[in-house]
Amino acid sequence: MEISVRKGELASAPCDLLVVNAFFGMKDLQGATEGINQALDGDLARFMKEDHFKAKLGATFLMRTNGKIPAKRVLVVGLGKKEDVDLECVRQAAASSLNVAKELGVHSVVSVLHGAGAGERKAAECAQAMTEGARLAHYSFDTYRSSKKEKNEVVRFEIVSHQGQDVRQAIKGVELGELMARATTYARDLVNTPAQDMYPEKLVQAAQQIVKGKGTLRVRVFDRSALARMGAGGMLGVAKGSDHPPYLVHMVYKPKKATKKRVALVGKAVTFDSGGLSLKPADSMMTMKCDMAGAAAVLGAFSMIAQMAPACEVHGIFGAVENMPSGKAIRPGDVLTAMNKKTIEVLNTDAEGRLTLADTLTYACKQKPQAIIDLATLTGACMVALGEEITGIMSNNDDLAEKLSEASKTAGEKMWRLPLEKNYRKLLKSEVADMQNIGSRWGGALTAGLFLEEFVDKTPWAHLDIAGPSFAEREIDPYTRKGATGHGVRTLLSYLRTL
Numbered sequence: 476m477e478i479s480v481r482k483g484e485l486a487s488a489p490c491d492l493l494v495v496n497a498f499f500g501m502k503d504l505q506g507a508t509e510g511i512n513q514a515l516d517g518d519l520a521r522f523m524k525e526d527h528f529k530a531k532l533g534a535t536f537l538m539r540t541n542g543k544i545p546a547k548r549v550l551v552v553g554l555g556k557k558e559d560v561d562l563e564c565v566r567q568a569a570a571s572s573l574n575v576a577k578e579l580g581v582h583s584v585v586s587v588l589h590g591a592g593a594g595e596r597k598a599a600e601c602a603q604a605m606t607e608g609a610r611l612a613h614y615s616f617d618t619y620r621s622s623k624k625e626k627n628e629v630v631r632f633e634i635v636s637h638q639g640q641d642v643r644q645a646i647k648g649v650e651l652g653e654l655m656a657r658a659t660t661y662a663r664d665l666v667n668t669p670a671q672d673m674y675p676e677k678l679v680q681a682a683q684q685i686v687k688g689k690g691t692l693r694v695r696v697f698d699r700s701a702l703a704r705m706g707a708g709g710m711l712g713v714a715k716g717s718d719h720p721p722y723l724v725h726m727v728y729k730p731k732k733a734t735k736k737r738v739a740l741v742g743k744a745v746t747f748d749s750g751g752l753s754l755k756p757a758d759s760m761m762t763m764k765c766d767m768a769g770a771a772a773v774l775g776a777f778s779m780i781a782q783m784a785p786a787c788e789v790h791g792i793f794g795a796v797e798n799m800p801s802g803k804a805i806r807p808g809d810v811l812t813a814m815n816k817k818t819i820e821v822l823n824t825d826a827e828g829r830l831t832l833a834d835t836l837t838y839a840c841k842q843k844p845q846a847i848i849d850l851a852t853l854t855g856a857c858m859v860a861l862g863e864e865i866t867g868i869m870s871n872n873d874d875l876a877e878k879l880s881e882a883s884k885t886a887g888e889k890m891w892r893l894p895l896e897k898n899y900r901k902l903l904k905s906e907v908a909d910m911q912n913i914g915s916r917w918g919g920a921l922t923a924g925l926f927l928e929e930f931v932d933k934t935p936w937a938h939l940d941i942a943g944p945s946f947a948e949r950e951i952d953p954y955t956r957k958g959a960t961g962h963g964v965r966t967l968l969s970y971l972r973t974l
């Protein structure tokens with residue numbers, strides 16, 4: 476599918492599907508939609524009324540044009556209440572229209588620039604959101620299907636505006652939206668790939684592939700013996716039960732004229748989480764190929780970072796391991812020594828993410844960044860707290876938490892801050908070691924965050940628990956269907972663009 480922007484009149488645009496929009500509860504059609512209505516002799520408004528079309532966000536109304544205009548069909552997509560329209564509505568409206576186009580099996584779509592008419596919203600941002608929505612709605616993961624569906628594909632998605640100023644801005648927005656969407660779908664592919672084909676070595680290869688031929692990118696890889704020399708007891712401990720060896724991967728993006736800022740992005744990279752000897756029940760294991768979604772988000776961001784070219788230096792770090800039970804696996808009660816020399820009593824081998832992050836966060840601190848952001852599918856407890864669609868932010872730095880929160884809003888990824896309650900630190904006290912890897916029954920997301928805090932010194936740090944939003948067990952919105960979501964990628968890139 477090619478997404479483009481063109482100056483022109485909607486009413487005279489030849490296409491299979493012409494997309495306009497409407498606000499919820501508005502008596503009369505407005506702007507471009509009213510223009511099309513007039514070209515159709517008022518049929519559009521009449522039929523919409525007859526069918527009680529209310530223009531709820533993402534709702535669609537389809538009609539044939541009977542040759543009155545060059546477009547074969549007109550689709551009205553709801554934007555919701557006018558005063559509530561934001562970029563996320565624009566993203567969803569574009570996604571809904573694309574979903575209808577796919578359902579119809581049409582080739583060419585021409586769309587109005589949703590949201591640009593209203594107030595201060597810039598044409599560039601609207602076009603970016605539309606591109607993200609359309610691209611992500613268009614995504615499917617078919618690698619493992621024997622018969623690739625030979626359905627008619629949407630090959631052309633054209634945004635048409637008669638305002639030259641809007642067109643120039645929208646072209647830039649589409650470019651940025653393309654990068655955001657490509658980074659996101661890259662992460663989705665990594666997460667959707669079954670763990671049989673996505674083991675630690677494959678994540679190493681992904682990183683190597685990304686840096687290849689890019690002057691601003693490089694990568695270092697540490698294998699098992701290097702990890703032993705570095706004292707990465709957390710990673711080595713978790714990896715013991717698996718036939719796949721562990722790797723620590725360190726990517727660096729350094730622009731030609733870098734600002735003084737240096738950020739480290741750290742991802743949990745457990746390519747499959749069986750729970751280890753503290754084995755998960757069958758149902759909980761079904762989606763555990765998603766347990767490397769944190770690293771996938773970091774890799775997704777890095778896959779487009781050279782093109783996006785933020786001004787700061789960025790480090791991407793993950794410790795790839797597989798968590799399996801075997802005669803060689805760590806046992807509940809075993810004590811590991813992490814890279815920063817702290818000892819950890821492993822009371823539950825299913826709380827493995829924090830063991831690997833202990834080492835990768837320690838390693839990240841050694842790069843002396845001004846900020847560390849980690850993304851991890853860390854706890855089921857975070858899903859109990861915030862549900863399937865919202866990420867938990869825990870941070871030792873209000874400014875960083877605030878900036879990430881802002882970036883997540885821009886990106887259309889939902890996040891909410893949770894406290895790092897000092898008084899809960901006692902829950903991680905061990906009888907035999909410096910700390911234990913599980914807290915009490917309650918507040919599991921917070922005790923996991925407090926555990927990680929022990930490994931970042933005083934570096935400004937934010938932990939994103941993405942256990943819920945990284946993998947959709949049902950359809951979330953018009954551009955997020957069942958499976959990997961790529962959640963976190965666009966927040967990271969939006970954040971980096973602000974530095």
Ligand code: BES
Pocket residue numbers: 748766823825826827828852853854855856912913914919942943
């Ligand atoms: N990878 C899981 C967390 C998870 C759960 C991610 C559901 C995505 C969906 C993590 O390693 C884990 O098993 N955590 C345990 C921690 C507990 C043993 C303290 C959990 O949440 O139950």
Ligand code: ZN
Pocket residue numbers: 748750824825826827828
């Ligand atoms: Zn686990």
Ligand code: ZN
Pocket residue numbers: 745748766825827828852853
């Ligand atoms: Zn896990």
